[in-house]
Amino acid sequence: ETMYERFLRQHVDFPATGGTNLYCNTMMQRRGMTTPSCKQFNTFIHEDNSTIDTICITRNILCKNGMMNCHAGVVNVTDCRDTGRTRPPNCSYQGRASTRRVVIACNGNPPLPVHLDSYL
Template sequence: MGLAASSLTGISEVVMALQRTPASLLPLLLTLLGLVLLQPSYGQIPGYQRFLREHVDSGVTGGTNTYCNMMMQRRRMTLPRCKGFNTFIHEDLGNILSICRNNNIRCRNGQMNCHAGVVRVTDCRHTGGASGPNCRYQARASTRRVVIACNGNPLVPVHLDR
């Protein structure tokens, strides 16, 4: 069986499965299928994966020095040297993505691809005591306005501007 025939067989199986699915579940299944198809394209946008690694920690409150010390090391921001300052955003990814749909504002570099929103954060500031990889940080938890640069179609966060 050739590749084209194999692909058609796979599509036919999906169509038959959808026909057997109760009508009330179809919108949910189609939404999930759309999300699965969209998600890999997010990973292709330069800066998106790095933004997630350096700035997103959903579902926790953070806020302690221990949290900053652990997360900065876990997220690889203590080698080869200590990153001086970093912000972790404690919102689910949907809330962060929605910031990219807010009105455009000017970024610090002059580009017009930034967007502002209010989120829960932990700011981690290097205390200057230890060096990589055993960096030490002071934490400050707050709810504040952040400015995020977004790129792509659909727009996704690629840089925490301030």
């Protein structure tokens, strides 16, 4: 699995009917983020790959790790937060749908998304 493929598996679901707790519980398990532990927080982006890839050609901004390979864009998302009430692999999540700014780290030529840098 390349870093780009991992990004797509963990963070892209298009088209989607996200936003609910059931959606998060199902998707987090289906995408392999409930073993060996429950991933505490994850964002699914509900845009097609080309729309997300296009974020990588916007101007560079500073990533949390100090690198300059991050880019920002506004997308439709579902944020999934672990409730902490269950054990793997039957993790329980609270889902919330919104349209908001995300920060994505991109690598390669052409640049492709490899990491969702900011959840705020």
